[in-house]
Amino acid sequence: MEVGEVHAWPSTVEEARDIQDRLRPSLELGDPGPQRPATIAGLDVSYAGDGTGVDRLAAAVVVLDAVTLETVEEAVVAGIAAFPYVPGLFAFRELPTLLEALRRLDTTPGLLVCDGAGLAHPRRFGLACHLGVLTGLPAMGVAKTRLFGRHDQPGPRRGATADLLDDGGEVVGRVLRTQDGTRPVYVSVGHRIDLDTACRHALALSPEFRLPETTRRADRLSRAALRAG
Template identity: 50%
Template structure:
């Protein structure tokens, strides 16, 4: 699986900001996805001893949630940590991981933000646009936006709002457990994205895609670095 948009990762902060603004115009916030049979989760972990990082892509069956395929990739950090430009740090290694896949996911869930971003172009948007695949941003914490307190029951939703615009949904995936933050990545509507995250979060706060990718990348980090 290769990107349909290739751009340099060797960028200055200014160049990255401009590219982010340009690519943000390509984000599609409506459903342009076929029947979803395979869902991928992605995650990246950093070595504490070096400048290396490891990314993982885990594909699961959308109905059974069983793991179909797992790949990892190792890469050096190529971009400094700059708030709002997170994708430029993590995507080079994820692109390497996606190149190893034998299966093509119908939907990708990212452990991070999508449209709920200051420039409306978080990691999930960046990944979705360069691969032209439906993606969802699913963050454990809020980057921007305000919301009203939501009910304590599983499935409760409150819109996440920034400057009068709904940029995502705050979703409680398990009763009396802290909510997560769902936003569009690419080629999917917010309502559909929220439904998928709830469906994938069967027993835990986070969707199975994120949980399995996190487990995979942390195991790889211990054994490879």
Template identity: 60%
Template structure:
């Protein structure tokens, strides 16, 4: 297997205007016409971050699972200073440096990456999943807890039911997906090198017991532990 080399990433923009320009420049590099790996094959990696805003500290975690069994294969964390202010729509610039560092620290290739956040379901069509995918070249999708600014009809109650997330122009930018029968849906969007249908199929494969993907659940716990250790 060819080893995936995770880059350090470009410098963090100094201003909001520079960040918007970066999004505009990179958005055209997003690949949306690849389906991505089949669910249940290879490796799947969850990434997540936790903050201590009082200390300007961010901790990122990357947790690799076997996609077929959901058994953990590897994990890594990275802790650093928050390098960009909180600006809605530009959260990737706060998270990308630490997430890239955690991915670089993994002892194996991450395979498909699942972000706790958005891909195309973003006001500028370039959320964290798109940004991370373009910088690394990896297939990446986003699974968010809330729908951000997009409208949707409630999906039917059974597990696996979905309804489109629609932008003002009618574009389908993601889907509200019911991962547990009768439980609030999650919000799935393609990021890079993964189609929306396949992103939803992966999300269902990663949620055999809980509303949120196992990748997200494990990465969330690990980054919180890393933050607590770094700030104690």
């Protein structure tokens, strides 16, 4: 697939924050987003180190049929973390390799599902936002752990939710129970999708396990690439 023009890569924390500030107004947040996309892509990155140093990594993209959840296409690219580990700027470590993996796809997915945050981010510009703006595609984040915000616990049954709030009480995401009695995941919008639609897709992508199939398969692919390389 084609990826649009990418900004110059930052070398300092100040440059990275300036890029986030410059790109944030490009977010499209009022669009309900794709209701029935033909394909949905999961993106994940695995590290050979602990994720905080100059680590070797592998970025994987797995495209699924949105109805059957069968794998349609996949791509994986090995690389080196492109930026130091700085809280709030983690996307800058992974984006170059993720974008290269997307370029290797023949399929243009109808929706990107990132293993990370979108608006549920201290600077309101997590990985899902950044990828959405750079590719122009609808994008959302499904995080395993809470990066930002506060919330009540959702009910114990599959589909239960609770709002994820910033310090001022603004909704920045939703805590979603994808399976009965399991720990919830943290869903937030990235670009060209609303929160209700994002949560509906996250639940549909998780028919058996806590994590969406998009994340599970991209995680397996990236880990296998590191072991092989």
